[in-house]
Amino acid sequence: MSGRGALSSGRPGRVRVASGQGFWGDDLEAPVRQVEGGRIDYLMLDYLAEVTMSIMQKQRSRDPGAGYARDFVTLMERILPACVERGIRVVTNAGGVSPQECARAVAEAGRRVGAGGRARIGVVTGDDLMDRLDDLASAGHPLANMETGEPLASVRDRVRSANLYLGAGPIVQALEENATVVVTGRSTDTALTYAPLVHEFGWSWSDWDRLASGIVAGHINECGAQASGGNCSAEWWSIPDLSGVGFPIVEASPDGSFVVTKHLGSGGAVSLRTVKEQILYEMGDPSSYITPDATADFTTIRLEEDGSDRVRVHGVRGAPPTGYLKVSVAYGAGYKAVGTLVYAWPDAAAKARAGARILRERMDRLGLAFDQVLVELVGWDSTHGHLVGHPPPDIPEVQLRVGVRGGDGAAVGRFTREIAPLVLTGPPSVTGFSGGRPRVQEIVAYWPALIERTAVEPEISVEVYEL
Amino acid sequence: MSGSEELVEVSLLELAHARSGDKGDTANVGLIVYDEADYNIIVKQVTPERVKHHFKDMVRGEVERFRLDNLCAVNFLLHGALDGGGTVSLKTDAQGKVLSTALLRMKVEVPRGVAARVRGRGRLPAGAAGEGG
The missing domain is CATH 3.30.70.2750 (Alpha-Beta Plaits)
Structure with missing residues (x-):
């Protein structure tokens, strides 16, 4: 069941991380196709956007058992037996503002479909700052708006949710403790892809280039089919079979380089054009893509066609992260x-x-x-x-x-x-x-802010338990 | 430029493809040339000033440009383009998803030979599968 089995896959030394969901509301069949359509080692499912957290917070205020992507539980009921069978591990931020409730629901669903005793669930918590905002303010953390400089106090009474963006560390810890499914709250979208690589290849947390390469892989994976032919403005009419579009799969090597591909026989296309469009999606300054674990320089990315529906990515350079974590606050x-x-x-x-x-x-x-x-x-x-x-x-x-x-x-x-x-x-x-x-x-x-790591990192915690 | 007889106008649609998205009230447009040979045309002519002039009051703030020579692409940040951004904006395109093709409407001047090579690109060819039902 251990993810180490991944290293004995078709291409020794390569780990295949499949993208199964690019947002809450994405193609429900895509993750099933990723599991059934060929060899993968990890399935990453991204459910969160800035506005999603406040919607989930609202749901939780009405029902303390809610506040996560219920779609994920339904999905796991369908695919967990196959994942367990094939040694596929799942990493997701479906936990929203209630990762523990989400994990519990997945555990129940897993037992219903006979995965009891055959899988472990990892839960990452500590990103939710909602109950700590006043303490943080009195400890001298204004959570000033990154765009306007205004302190959060000016909208404090209208705050609907407040979450840290967590990096890959806690996910890696859960994988080291043999979690089959890792559920987080507000982790960065990219971490869902590179945490498995850090775990599998044993990358050092100061190996900025490899981490940066993982970040690029994560950026390509995080919007699902947008990297494999969906929403592609280059000759869109020539992209085949979008009804059965294959979501992207990152096939990574220990040195950090990777190939973007998709399952053989699936629809869509992986080409220089589709990958370039996704690389540029929601891009700011490309030389400084900041995450909690490293800063990636997207101007160093090298791309090559590597056969049909395969694009090789290498050469990515990275730098250390900053001493701050990003906070996403939603307010009325x-x-x-x-x-x-x-x-x-x-x-x-x-x-x-x-x-x-x-x-x-x-x-x-x-x-x-x-x-x-x-x-x-x-x-x-x-x-x-x-x-x-x-x-x-x-x-x-x-x-x-x-x-x-x-x-x-x-x-x-x-x-x-x-x-x-x-x-x-x-x-x-x-x-x-x-x-x-x-x-x-x-x-x-949406109110973007920064906070010193030292003020919030001690609250981050990982729990792994048997299904 | 206008004095040269060898140069003719084409639209960016014929030279490049693009994808756009949002970050708060800022939209980004990534512009990628089809042929590496055309990258310099984009670098020289699709300047932040021209892009700002193209969009006029559709972009309230500054336009920034970043080059990605490695991908033969440029990334534009259009500040104040989304009417307050994501959830605040009343716009149909609150997340700037189709500002990509709005930029592709811009005209650039290219040598006749280039124009002949790229003419009609970016548009559905007659009889292609995407047409009709």
């Missing part, structure tokens, strides 16, 4: 709602704009004040703005899309009641209102 920042109507030919765009003007005038008469009102014409300018010029009078149809946001939830609520009346009281040849009133949503905004 008012309310928003978006309403839509569809206007048809003739003069569809002019009618839509007239409808929007009438709507604005009515809101003014009602004295409703918002921080922002945004009017877009979907089908014309909602994505490329002024770059497309003015709509032709013969445009067949446009969707009027009006959004408002502000601190006054009641005003936003009233806005949602002003859309439908436009159908009978505004310009003609209008439809598309059958979806009902728009929903008022609380805006949960």
Whole structure:
């Protein structure tokens, strides 16, 4: 059952880490295809985005047993027996704000499908700062916003979640203790891929180049099929069989170099183009990709085609990490709602704009004040703005899309009641209102901050237990 | 540039492919040339100033550019492009997912030979499988 068995796979000395999920809501069948479609040693499943943590926090406040990706439990019920059978180990951040509850649910599911006594679960905790915010503030940690410099105190009463980004250390520890499944809360997405490599190859925590190479591997894996043909802007029509797209697999060597590939016979494509697009996705300064374990220099990456659907990655250079960990805070920042109507030919765009003007005038008469009102014409300018010029009078149809946001939830609520009346009281040849009133949503905004490692690392803990 | 008869206009769509995403209120666009031979055209002409001018008020803040010579690619950071970013933004494209193709609309000047080689690239060829139902 030990992951060491990985080293006896088809290519000795290589470890295959498969990506099975790029976000909470990704293709539910992808991880099953990764397990069934050929040899892999590890399956990494990324469920978390910045906004996800606050959604999970909200779920936990209603039900203390909730606050994690339940999809993951359902998935493990399907694939854990096969993983145990084949020696595949699973690393995931599905734990959200309730990693222990998540692990418990996986253990129960595992026992239901006969994996009891044959697997171990590892849980990583200590990333959740929600209950420690005031202590940290009084100990002199302002958690100032990285973009504005404002101290967290200014939104303290509206904080919905606060989590550290943890590195690979705790995951590696769980793997050393023979965990079959490792569940974390807010670990970095990249760590889910390179923690298994650190564990398998015994890399030193000061081997910056190998760690950096692992970070690049993690960045390529973390968005699922975006590295293997999904959402690829280079001749998208030529990418085969996206309905059965093979998610990426990183086939790593002890020296840190790796090949990006996918299962033989799966759909999609792994090429220089697909890999380059994913490397550049959500990229800041490419020479300084900071993680808790190392800083990777993406300008040193070397890529080569290595046969069909295989791209070799090598040459990556790294540097030490900083003395800080990143903190992701989510806080309530008012309310928003978006309403839509569809206007048809003739003069569809002019009618839509007239409808929007009438709507604005009515809101003014009602004295409703918002921080922002945004009017877009979907089908014309909602994505490329002024770059497309003015709509032709013969445009067949446009969707009027009006959004408002502000601190006054009641005003936003009233806005949602002003859309439908436009159908009978505004310009003609209008439809598309059958979806009902728009929903008022609380805006949960994101507050990035840094904190000294020494202030928070002692609370990080790893627990591994038998299923 | 405009004085040279040998140069003709093509759109970036014909020279490069791109992917965009978000980090808070900043969008990034990674621009990757199809042919390494065309990388210098991008480096010389697709400057941060031109990109800022291209987007005008769609980008409220600065435009930064980073070169990745190793990948024949450049990365742009468009600050203040997302109307407050991810969850705050009211925009259809709150995460800047299609600012990639918005950048590919930009025109650059290339020698006639290059234009002939790249003409029509980036668009669905007539009769290709993606068309129709």
